[in-house]
Amino acid sequence: MKYIAADFQRERGRERERERERERERERERERDRDRHTKTLRERERDLVSERSRYLYM
Secondary structure, three states: OHHHHHHHHHHHHHHHHHHHHHHHHHHHHHHHHHHHHHHHHHHHHHHHHHHHHHHHOO
């Protein structure tokens, strides 16, 4: 009986570790998406500034 309980405990520990790893992976993915979005916003802002300066110098 003790062995079954120990196996069960070990399996639960492994499952928790897998869940933590999946959560870390999701967090990394969210971070990448955030960086990608910020980058495109910066590029968009730069394009708008260059567009504005083009009109100012015409």
